[in-house]
Amino acid sequence: xxxxxxxxxxxxxxxxxxxxxxxxxxxxxxxxxxxxxxxxxxxxxxxxxxxxxxxxxxxxxxxxxxxxxxxxxxxxxxxxxxxxxxxxxxxxxxxxxxxxxxxxxxxxxxxxxxxxxxxxxxxx
Amino acid sequence: xxxxxxxxxxxxxxxxxxxxxxxxxxxxxxxxxxxxxxxxxxxxxxxxxxxxxxxxxxxxxxxxxxxxxxxxxxxxxxxxxxxxxxxxxxxxxxxxxxxxxxxxxxxxxxxxxxxxxxxxxxxxxxxxxxxxxxxxxxxxxxxxxxxxxxxxxxxxxxxxxxxxxxxxxxxxxxxxxxxxxxxxxxxxxxxxxxxxxxxxxxxxxxxxxxxxxxxxxxxxxxxxxxxxxxxxxxxxxxxxxxxxxxxxxxxxxxxxxxxxxxxxxxxxxxxxxxxxxxxxxxxxxxxxxxxxxxxxxxxxxxxxxxxxxxxxxxxxxxxxxxxxxxxxxxxxxxxxxxxxxxxxxxxxxxxxxxxxxxxxxxxxxxxxxxxxxxxxxxxxxxxxxxxxxxxx
Ligand code: FES
Numbered sequence: 454x455x456x457x458x459x460x461x462x463x464x465x466x467x468x469x470x471x472x473x474x475x476x477x478x479x480x481x482x483x484x485x486x487x488x489x490x491x492x493x494x495x496x497x498x499x500x501x502x503x504x505x506x507x508x509x510x511x512x513x514x515x516x517x518x519x520x521x522x523x524x525x526x527x528x529x530x531x532x533x534x535x536x537x538x539x540x541x542x543x544x545x546x547x548x549x550x551x552x553x554x555x556x557x558x559x560x561x562x563x564x565x566x567x568x569x570x571x572x573x574x575x576x577x
Numbered sequence: 578x579x580x581x582x583x584x585x586x587x588x589x590x591x592x593x594x595x596x597x598x599x600x601x602x603x604x605x606x607x608x609x610x611x612x613x614x615x616x617x618x619x620x621x622x623x624x625x626x627x628x629x630x631x632x633x634x635x636x637x638x639x640x641x642x643x644x645x646x647x648x649x650x651x652x653x654x655x656x657x658x659x660x661x662x663x664x665x666x667x668x669x670x671x672x673x674x675x676x677x678x679x680x681x682x683x684x685x686x687x688x689x690x691x692x693x694x695x696x697x698x699x700x701x702x703x704x705x706x707x708x709x710x711x712x713x714x715x716x717x718x719x720x721x722x723x724x725x726x727x728x729x730x731x732x733x734x735x736x737x738x739x740x741x742x743x744x745x746x747x748x749x750x751x752x753x754x755x756x757x758x759x760x761x762x763x764x765x766x767x768x769x770x771x772x773x774x775x776x777x778x779x780x781x782x783x784x785x786x787x788x789x790x791x792x793x794x795x796x797x798x799x800x801x802x803x804x805x806x807x808x809x810x811x812x813x814x815x816x817x818x819x820x821x822x823x824x825x826x827x828x829x830x831x832x833x834x835x836x837x838x839x840x841x842x843x844x845x846x847x848x849x850x851x852x853x854x855x856x857x858x859x860x861x862x863x864x865x866x867x868x869x870x871x872x873x874x875x876x877x878x879x880x881x882x883x884x885x886x887x888x889x890x891x892x893x894x895x896x897x898x899x900x901x902x903x904x905x906x907x908x909x910x911x912x913x914x915x916x917x918x919x920x921x922x923x924x925x926x927x928x929x930x931x932x933x934x935x936x937x938x939x940x941x942x943x944x945x946x947x948x949x950x951x952x953x954x955x956x957x958x959x960x961x962x963x964x965x966x967x968x969x
Pocket of ligand 1: 483486487488509510511512513514552555901902903
């Protein structure tokens, strides 16, 4: 049911873990099936210098988390904000229709982490 | 890589002796029992013998068995057929919160058609609450439909006690015995059961065939109308190869049940204790002792079942889960909710159902890979407490 790319990212998730003093953290819950994901980012010169994720969810949720971090790493904040769930799903060679909502989680988590960073910068 | 099938509740392979006995009925013995020449006669005899074979598995008389297209149809016929036929007597139907969808959905349908439905809750082990049955049943109740044993959590229900309560109000008792049949002895006379559903594939027979036991004298009407086969209760040309196959499967099951159940129980207990002993924060779902011999249902805190199944699949093991992420509706299993598990705990459930091909080495293999898989997924999960990752 999953593409090879999904299985590959599920088997070897990229950028899995936490960043202890991250510049931005985004946590999103999945209202559809009740899953949870957190994305951590480290920003340097307006770019995503480091990014990590943790996910409680299905195979697709783990694979999309991994792919999102791969896509976002090294991008400017503006570029990263433009990453959509479609981009993530396409890069993974597609997702079964019932699993499309899982890819939402990752893109949303990324955007939330960036917004969190921006809020912190404004406060300073 | 040789695959290890630990998902027998989803699908079973057909017993070779069953295939062998079915084969001639696809070719030379292709008669239709409604015809009067010799091939028709041969087919008719085959069905009557098959009735005998299925009846003996559950202590019924052969004229009390009718064949259907499977357990879903049997459940539908029992529930809808008895409800409509007895509507003048009452309109109240009773069931439990851990039934199969092929019981729940006909009841929901009848609910929309004006019947009243009550669902008896279960305790945390999945046992139906007899006190609530007593309180819920009244003179208006015409039918109670309960599961003999739930195939997901393995809990065996107190059918005889339920039967007494139900009959004290002169209602009918239908029992879905799909998961229980062939695993534990069933006697419809001792338990005083009025209707009982069976599936062929669950006995290692072919798919697409099942049976319904209907006690003599039970008031029931058909849900399929046509040429009047099966005493008018199930019209349509009989699936002779399927019926013959199911009967053979039932016969083999009756013969082997004691030994096979003892064997599976030992494997089951090794798997359960092996997991609970080596993996922290893992818990058994369902009843610890009143449990089907083939059922192992464990929940692991902080992780999700689909990713568990995928990981096991990559290492050659087939299993299943009641997690929301594995279901079409993205809802967690209603059975796991009914035993009181919160959503996130239902998420981490893993179901192994053992069967004829499984050996001790299969269990050992699972026990050798599972701790690593759980650990890896727990590492990925944001819910896992740090302390748990450090000391496992
Ligand atoms: S996270 Fe639940 S279906 Fe993907």
